[in-house]
Amino acid sequence: MGLDFSIIPKHLxxxxxxxxxxxxxxxxxxxxxFFGGIVFAVIALxxxxxxxxxxxxxxxxxxxxxxxxxxxxxxxxxxxxxxxLPAFVAGVIGLGLHFAVYNxxxxxxxxxSVDKGQMxxxxxxxxxxxxxxxxxxIPQAVRAVIPPIGNNMIALLKDSALVSVIGVSELTLSAxxxxxxxxxxxxxxxxxxxxxxxINLCMEWVQRKIERRISHSR
Amino acid sequence: xxxxxxxxxxxxFLEAAGLTILLSILTAILGLFCGILGVAARLSRFAFxxxxxxxxxxxxxxxxxxxxxxxxxxxxxxxxxxLDAFEAGVIGLGVNAGAYxxxxIRGAIISIDKGQREAARTLGLSxxxxxxKIILPQAARLMVRPLGVNLNMLIKATALVAxxxxxxxxxxxxxxxxxxxxxxxxxxxxGVLYMxxxxxxxxxxxxxxxxxxxx
Numbered sequence: 474m475g476l477d478f479s480i481i482p483k484h485l486x487x488x489x490x491x492x493x494x495x496x497x498x499x500x501x502x503x504x505x506x507f508f509g510g511i512v513f514a515v516i517a518l519x520x521x522x523x524x525x526x527x528x529x530x531x532x533x534x535x536x537x538x539x540x541x542x543x544x545x546x547x548x549x550x551x552x553x554x555x556x557x558l559p560a561f562v563a564g565v566i567g568l569g570l571h572f573a574v575y576n577x578x579x580x581x582x583x584x585x586s587v588d589k590g591q592m593x594x595x596x597x598x599x600x601x602x603x604x605x606x607x608x609x610x611i612p613q614a615v616r617a618v619i620p621p622i623g624n625n626m627i628a629l630l631k632d633s634a635l636v637s638v639i640g641v642s643e644l645t646l647s648a649x650x651x652x653x654x655x656x657x658x659x660x661x662x663x664x665x666x667x668x669x670x671x672i673n674l675c676m677e678w679v680q681r682k683i684e685r686r687i688s689h690s691r
Numbered sequence: 692x693x694x695x696x697x698x699x700x701x702x703x704f705l706e707a708a709g710l711t712i713l714l715s716i717l718t719a720i721l722g723l724f725c726g727i728l729g730v731a732a733r734l735s736r737f738a739f740x741x742x743x744x745x746x747x748x749x750x751x752x753x754x755x756x757x758x759x760x761x762x763x764x765x766x767x768x769x770x771x772x773x774l775d776a777f778e779a780g781v782i783g784l785g786v787n788a789g790a791y792x793x794x795x796i797r798g799a800i801i802s803i804d805k806g807q808r809e810a811a812r813t814l815g816l817s818x819x820x821x822x823x824k825i826i827l828p829q830a831a832r833l834m835v836r837p838l839g840v841n842l843n844m845l846i847k848a849t850a851l852v853a854x855x856x857x858x859x860x861x862x863x864x865x866x867x868x869x870x871x872x873x874x875x876x877x878x879x880x881x882g883v884l885y886m887x888x889x890x891x892x893x894x895x896x897x898x899x900x901x902x903x904x905x906x
Contacts, residue, residue: 539861660766
């Protein structure tokens with residue numbers, strides 16, 4: 474069976490819809506992973522021992538096991554305990570939490586590298602510990618880790634393809650659906666790859682812009 | 692938690708873990724090979740070959756590994772490439788990992804001070820000799836740890852071949868989740884095995900890294 478790229482336009486609408494879903498999933502999961510990362514970092518550093526240690530263990534497990542396995546756990550595990558989430562929600566939560574753990578590692582290092590004097594000064598002018606963290610230390614830490622977090626977000630885009638396996642109709646599953654009808658795997662997977670690549674290039678472009686802005690304002 | 696069930700199915704997980712390890716080893720070897728080729732291309736004298744190297748890295752790092760696997764496994768037959776799932780898994784993941792390793796190795800090489808190469812050239816070594824005898828031995832020390840990170844990612848990426856039905860650890864977990872409805876127990880079994888593999892490899896990398904440092 475040879476290649477025939479001329480059948481692509483007929484099915485382009487399904488692929489484009491999948492593309493929109495991929496972008497949506499990536500954006501929502503990225504937001505979850507960013508704020509989740511900050512929360513996780515604060516828990517891992519400042520929570521009482523009894524919470525901190527088990528939490529670190531869970532984070533360690535999430536970094537040591539494949540995302541695909543975690544998605545199965547979340548999707549089927551929530552059903553087991555009686556929470557029947559749509560695949561889309563389970564996928565976004567799984568992706569978001571997975572990358573929140575990775576972001577949290579970056580943010581923890583950054584928080585620890587913020588000068589101690591900042592916290593002391595904030596306490597001296599009357600801020601509570603929580604306020605000092607929230608208003609003085611964390612903003613500085615987050616700014617320092619924006620470039621590596623950007624790399625994680627690009628990795629998140631690519632890993633969003635995995636949620637197709639639990640049945641979320643994003644770009645990869647849309648391509649699979651079209652292939653089911655046309656029996657043209659090569660053409661449509663290449664097309665899907667091309668869309669991922671373009672989104673990826675756009676994200677890298679935005680990342681460079683943001684990095685430049687940050688380095689200017691320093 | 693259903694301990695009895697876990698005790699009943701764990702031999703299947705052990706067997707699957709063996710396949711995950713085999714996949715990881717083969718993928719790592721192929722990845723390193725592609726990485727070395729990639730670096731050679733990226734540092735080539737010829738602009739066209741440099742472009743090919745850069746395109747390889749950009750495309751394979753810029754698209755999901757899962758899609759790359761699907762193109763190879765499902766799309767391959769259309770262009771005359773017939774592979775079984777395991778072969779497609781090794782080749783797809785290996786070429787993908789190679790793109791990441793290219794950047795790791797290149798990063799180590801270009802971080803070696805320019806003066807080293809210039810000094811070697813001044814002493815009469817050829818370009819190739821300077822690379823082989825002066826720069827690479829120094830760069831090799833720097834790349835152990837970041838290549839270890841690549842290796843860690845690669846082991847977790849082997850889970851993707853579950854999507855093309857290679858019966859490795861994740862596929863086994865998925866199958867037993869489907870038949871027993873005990874996702875947590877199955878995740879625990881597979882997760883512990885992954886953690887053991889990753890821990891052992893991590894220790895090995897740390898050992899090697901310490902071994903190659905000069906101080």
